[in-house]
Amino acid sequence: MIGASGYARGANDSVDDNLLLVTAVPVIFSMVEDLTRDTSIDVSYLPPDNYSIKRIPGWLNRTSPDDYPRADVVVGMTSVWPDVDPYPALRLRNIGVIYIDAAQALVPGGERVAITSGHSTDDLEYFWLNPANALVMLGIIQRDLESVVSQGHFNPERKAAQIQILKNNYQQIGAQLRSMQLTLGQKLMNFQVMQVVADKGELYGLAAATLLPIVDSNQATVEGVTTLYLTSKKPGHKQLRGLDKSFLIWHIDDFGKLREGSFTQRWQAMIEGLSQRVDH
Known part of the structure; x- marks a missing residue:
């Protein structure tokens, strides 16, 4: 070598x-x-x-x-x-x-x-x-x-x-990773999430991986059912303040930039962060 x-x-x-x-x-x-x-x-x-x-x-x-x-x-x-x-x-x-x-x-x-x-x-x-x-x-x-x-x-x-x-x-x-997938699935069931919205195209693959119906934010707002909202924006971002209260915001670490923590630690932090509805 x-x-x-x-x-x-x-x-x-x-x-x-x-x-x-x-x-x-x-x-x-x-x-x-x-x-x-x-x-x-x-x-x-x-x-x-x-x-x-x-x-x-x-x-x-x-x-x-x-x-x-x-x-x-x-x-x-x-x-x-x-x-x-x-x-x-x-x-x-x-x-x-x-x-x-x-x-x-x-x-x-x-x-x-x-x-x-x-x-x-x-x-x-x-x-x-x-x-x-x-x-x-x-x-x-x-x-x-x-x-x-x-x-x-x-x-x-x-x-x-x-x-x-x-x-x-x-x-x-x-x-x-498999354990975290199971945890995510259980959380979505506990929150009775019915569908998912991705706020940008880069997150569409993750939206599809949830196995939930994918809709746009306007349709989700009209329907008013519990919706998982995927975003890489930080908590409190101004574009998130007007979202419907039926949205469960999941702040995604998209791994598009270096950050502290290992691959699995960053994933674990994401899973743990899925714990609240829309934050106004």
């Missing part, structure tokens, strides 16, 4: 010879940090921390390849979002850099995330908010990282240990 420093690693690998993984996608950084904890894989985020995913293509276009690190692995999702692609620049720094597409497994007949159709918007949905898609993405990344480690030149004991940690982390994250 060729490392970030450019030399082959042998039987006497040290902690300083950790694999360097980079990404330019906020949600993937959050996922990979969770997935690689306690491993010999160092994770680095390329864009400025305060940039949302929609600003990252412009940042990539302005950034010189000389400013990129010499990475071993880059994880992206160019099969769905081709504009967020640091791989060509990273390949100039290291011809051996390995690309992992978290949205489309790069194997024959590989799995792919599901993109929801049928909503009238030019915005590409944040498909990773669908827990099923998140599990697909994590599975692709975990499997490919295991292959990178297993085909590398770590000593056999260290190689086996790293693979087992990746497996354990993936299983734990998957169990937590």
Whole structure:
């Protein structure tokens, strides 16, 4: 395996010879940090921390390849979002850099995330908010990282240990996500939610994942039944003050920007935040 420093690693690998993984996608950084904890894989985020995913293509276009690190692995999702692609620049720094597409497994007949159709918007949905898609993405990344480690030149004991940690982390994250899905379903039942509204197209995939009828806010207001209202706006935002009292507002962390907390911690905070009706 060729490392970030450019030399082959042998039987006497040290902690300083950790694999360097980079990404330019906020949600993937959050996922990979969770997935690689306690491993010999160092994770680095390329864009400025305060940039949302929609600003990252412009940042990539302005950034010189000389400013990129010499990475071993880059994880992206160019099969769905081709504009967020640091791989060509990273390949100039290291011809051996390995690309992992978290949205489309790069194997024959590989799995792919599901993109929801049928909503009238030019915005590409944040498909990773669908827990099923998140599990697909994590599975692709975990499997490919295991292959990178297993085909590398770590000593056999260290190689086996790293693979087992990746497996354990993936299983734990998957169990937590499934548990949170059950908790969400129970909360929606307790609140007797009948339908869902997404206040922007990016959240449509998450709306569909609730398995509730999707309506627009005008229709929901007229009907007056309990409606789950998905928004990435902060509590108290002025555009939320005029909503009907039948709305149950769910403030969504859309993972479009870096924030504190692991992937599962941020999801847990979202689930716990689903506890009140419209706040005027």
